[in-house]
Amino acid sequence: MQTYDMVVIGAGPGGYVCAIRGAQLGLKVAVVEREHLGGICLNWGCIPTKALLRSAEVFHLMHRAAEFGLSAEGLNFDLDKVVKRSRGIARQLNSGVGHLLKKHKVDVIMGAARLDRPGRVRIDDKVLESKAIVLATGARARELPGLEADGDKVWTYKHAMSPPRMPKRLLVIGSGAIGIEFASFYNALGADVTVVEVMDRILPVEDAEISAFARKQFEKQGMTILEGAKVAGLDRSGPGVVAKVEVAGETSSLDVDTVISAVGIVGNVEDLGLDTMGIRVERSHVVTDAMCRTGVEGIYAIGDVAGAPWLAHKASHEGVMVAELIAGGTPHALDPDTIAGCTYCQPQVASVGLTEAQAREKGIDVKVGRFPFIGNGKAIALGEPEGMVKTVFDARTGALLGAHMVGADVTELIQGYVIGRQLETTEEDLMQTIFPHPTLSEMMHESVLDAWDRAIHF
Missing domain, CATH: 3.50.50.60 (FAD/NAD(P)-binding domain)
Incomplete structure (x- = not known):
């Protein structure tokens, strides 16, 4: 002993x-x-x-x-x-x-x-x-009845990280961070990817505007996104997998060779x-x-x-x-509310604190600022003009309630707002902060300014 x-x-x-x-x-x-x-x-x-x-x-x-x-x-x-x-x-x-x-x-x-x-x-x-x-x-990984992984046709994240083959037609069940990251990875390598999400939008824990923006980018990249959808069963008897997908009360069949189940833990x-x-x-x-x-x-x-x-x-x-x-x-x-969430898909998604909807549900009078990547010189120079920074403030106190981003390198940028939340910063503190130029971080400043109708570059 x-x-x-x-x-x-x-x-x-x-x-x-x-x-x-x-x-x-x-x-x-x-x-x-x-x-x-x-x-x-x-x-x-x-x-x-x-x-x-x-x-x-x-x-x-x-x-x-x-x-x-x-x-x-x-x-x-x-x-x-x-x-x-x-x-x-x-x-x-x-x-x-x-x-x-x-x-x-x-x-x-x-x-x-x-x-x-x-x-x-x-x-x-x-x-x-x-x-x-x-x-x-x-x-x-959580495994749902009928969707259990077998390591061959149906994978968990572990199988997807050390795959036996490159999928040609891939179904990803679940659009949280794990599901979207693998969807992004295999899509970039040429797989035909379909994402099925049971909630009414992908990345459901994120701010609704960010989720909608990300969906448009994924679809531009060739992904098929099915929201408010459910995989009712998988038929593995053939050479591939036939998924029974229910959307708005209607059921259809989807033929794929590989399924990644990412339905939680x-x-x-x-x-x-x-x-x-x-x-x-x-x-x-x-x-x-x-x-x-x-x-x-x-x-x-x-x-x-x-x-x-x-x-x-x-x-x-x-x-x-x-x-x-x-x-x-x-x-x-x-x-x-001081813990950042990061999803490393293409484009990246990052957030901290309350979404706009959560703040309003709490009865808080909010001010919301937004700034697009297209208005930032560094983003354009990088060839990454697609993205957005969104900030949510308490209109009465100026407290930073939440920050939400989608675009290049936002998983690195979010820490600036995390520190702001930890130090209980206000909009005035952030407005008076000098952000270096040219950087992506300038969009964080502009988003704060926009909440008070003071944005300069948009």
């Missing part, structure tokens, strides 16, 4: 960050991981998908060479090499996490952990005791002993308070297993917060 100040179950972006921060604060820490350091995000999610998408982006730009006065002929791609690069980046970062844990003297124990009782974790024949246990077990709560511990689980996620406490003394839950938003940076922040709490500190609770 080994005794620790903190035991973290799961070494994803929440777990390993929590472990390192705990060690920095002088705690004796162990992290237990059943599969691979870095979790899904580093190995099969955030990072390797961005490597794939970068290859697709470069390929897309190569086809536009003539626009830039360049010449490129005989353009092609090697999918195996594209995937190999992505997997190599994942392995590199996996090794890096191991180095960081070793550097901070965190004990790494590989295996499946189970809670024996409060304060005790069992991994095969090992027993760990700790007054503080942090659940950071993450989540996995479920928390990894099984076989942890949570039921015997009295830890509440609702809809596959551990129930916690604002400080990630489960209700059972000394047991915390962070990241995807603790529910939405299912974002790596949210998990990491919670990991730091919980480690500081366990070490005797007084950290602030996480504010969901």
Whole structure:
């Protein structure tokens, strides 16, 4: 039996960050991981998908060479090499996490952990005791009846990242970040892509204007988008897949060779002993308070297993917060409205805070500013004139309520508004800020000015 100040179950972006921060604060820490350091995000999610998408982006730009006065002929791609690069980046970062844990003297124990009782974790024949246990077990792809993945004709995100072939006719079920990113990737490489979304618009968590703008861009690129639609079944008996699609009460058949199911995630709560511990689980996620406490003394839950938003940076922040709490500190609770969401499709989508509709539903009198990429010199010079920046303010106080973007590099730009939200900035602060020229960031300034009818360049 080994005794620790903190035991973290799961070494994803929440777990390993929590472990390192705990060690920095002088705690004796162990992290237990059943599969691979870095979790899904580093190995099969955030990072390797961005490597794939970068290859697709470069390929897309190569086809536009003539626009830039360049010449490129005989353009092609090697999918195996594209995937190999992505997997190599994942392995590199996996090794890096191991180095960081070793550097901070965190004990790494590989295996499946189970809670024996409060304060005790069992991994095969090992027993760990700790007054503080942090659940950071993450989540996995949700599978709906009849749409289960088989790795051949029907894929989850994991299959789509290391595909057995290049799809020719692809159906993507679900238009959240995962679905749209894979739709964008395979569309850029030449697949005939159809996206089916059960909600009334794609990217349903985004501001409605941003979703509508993104849809038009996807359709310009050749995608077929079906909103308010449902895949009622898949017939896999033939050489391909015949999907039964219901739209507005009418059913039609769609012939494809590959399906990607991206209909959400479920928390990894099984076989942890949570039921015997009295830890509440609702809809596959551990129930916690604002400080990630489960209700059972000394047991915390962070990241995807603790529910939405299912974002790596949210998990990491919670990991730091919980480690500081366990070490005797007084950290602030996480504010969901300061967490940015980013989707790395083409064009990119990014947002933070309230949408215009959410703000109005709260009864807030709002001022809304917009600025198009076509009005920005840097965007035109880059050959990226399609996009929009939208800002939402409280008309009475000038508080920045939300910011929403679609276009080139907006996943990098959004952090400016995130900092603004964190510092409780007002429209006056942003108006008085000097943005460098020529940059895409100038559109952020102009959008703020537009909310008060002061935009200069549009």
